[in-house]
Amino acid sequence: MIATQFNATVKEVKTDNEGEFISTSMQDFFKAYIINRLPSQTLEEKSFYEAFFGEDAMYVLSLAAQHNWFVHQLDIYNAFLQGDLHDDVYMQLPEGFHTQGESGLVCELVKSLYGLKQASRQWNLKLSEALLESDFVQSSLDHSLFIKRKGSDMVVILVYVDDMLVTGSNLRLIEHTKAILHKAFKIKDLGELKFFWGMEFSRSVKGILMNQMKYALKIISDLGLGNAKPAWTPLEANIKLTIQELDCLTGELDDELSKDKEQYQRLIGKMLYLTMTRLDIFYSIQTFSQFLHQPKRSHWEVAVRVMKYIKREPGLGILLSSKRVNKLNVYCDADWAACPNTRRLVSGFLAKHGETLLSWKSKKQNVVSRSSAKAEYKSMTNAISELV
Structure with a gap:
């Protein structure tokens, strides 16, 4: 413990609707309690996470x-708790550690704690x-x-x-x-x-099967689709999803904004994680992601339809084949002026190592292509960049 001037604000811990601390064990309680005694840190102290599943x-x-x-x-x-700190970081003393007559004392951290940037x-x-x-x-x-x-x-x-x-x-x-x-x-x-x-x-003799069935079934249950009829396709043929500004210009005002924007955003976030093993819905999700700020009722309905499609085969996933084929194949395509709102192209590609899928992506480009030939070259460029 050292004496220092300590006027920083204190971070809040997670609480429920009644203000009570959410904890699953006493260990979680003490972890969160210590976090609560840490000062709020500046934006310059960026968080760092090492993620690998790519x-x-x-x-x-x-x-x-x-x-x-x-x-x-x-x-x-x-x-x-294993990391060693090389910066000067201080923490307010927990309640009960103060000595009578002493004030202004804080803890100088030597090891990192949960909640530190x-x-x-x-x-x-x-x-x-x-x-x-x-x-x-x-x-x-x-x-x-x-x-x-x-x-x-x-x-x-x-x-x-x-x-x-x-x-x-x-x-x-x-x-x-x-x-x-x-x-x-x-x-x-x-x-x-x-x-x-x-x-x-x-795992089997055919290879390693990856799927997210448990996660998919949880989303279906949360949406109340347990008794719903499964859909055969993620989207209806030739469907065009538009923004509200375009509807105002075309005079189609029947499709009102969603009353719960956050509900739509949460669903798209969950479905985005499903694309880790379900590339068949990747195009649909990248389309839905364009309406996160102002989702309409029709956007919510087609998003729910995708989950009905997932319900038909919730255990569908990716097979990492055991066949030894040391060959890399890449497929790409582009849909020129596919977006009805911006007239930008949507490109996509997938890469395979032997019979195993390695990478896939569907993305709307940032600029408008003047010809379909340029759109195809743009798609090939994106696919080659992924390989390099």
Whole structure:
């Protein structure tokens, strides 16, 4: 404890509608209580998160499926408490720690705490340091990817905050890696990959199947679509979704604005996460995302229709094939002047490694293309940029 001038405001903790603190355990209570004693930090102290589930992760899991590698999952206990602080950060004393007659005392933090802007970055530095000392090599393009080679064998680690996937060709090398991490941190070995980051994984001789059935069914239940009739397609043929300004110009005023804008925004956010394994709704979601600020009643109805389509096959996902085909294929296309509001083109592409999907995207471009040929070249440019 040191004496200092401390006039910063205090952050709020999460409460329910009655103002009571939301907690699932006493450990959560003390974590949040400590956060409540931290001062609000400035915008210059940016948060840092190391997320991995992109093309690199899909490629690593594709290799694991093709070469029949072991894939294990690890969890770090209290990860953000592991980082060392190099900045001067102070915290107000918790109630009951004040000594009679003393005032103006604060705690100078040596270790990071939950709620600090620096906590995630300091944890990542601590983890990277431990792995690099164990002869792992960190990817210069994806800092969440670590690789270690030993003879003809190798082990790969993918990091997402405090969760890790460990895969490789040698089980002993994987167990040795776990021992190294357990020596440096308190870890929980979750065994073979089954459920990670909201996605379910199942393995067979055909490969590794990824799906989000549990997540999809929860959205369907929240919308009250349990008894609804499933739809055969995400969108109706030739449907054109417009903004309110265009409706005013064309004289079509029957479609009123949604009364609950936040409800629409929450649904689109949930559906956007579904595109991690459901590329068949990616075009629909990128279209819905254009109306987040002023959604209309028709926008909500077509968004619900997409969930009815998901209901028909909620367990549909992506198969990371076990067939060894070391070939990269890319497909792209463009729809010139597809957007009725701006007349901009919508391009899309998907990339496959062998028979496994690695990456896909559908996006409305920022500028108007003057010809359909230019739109096609723009689509190819985006696809090649993804490969590079």
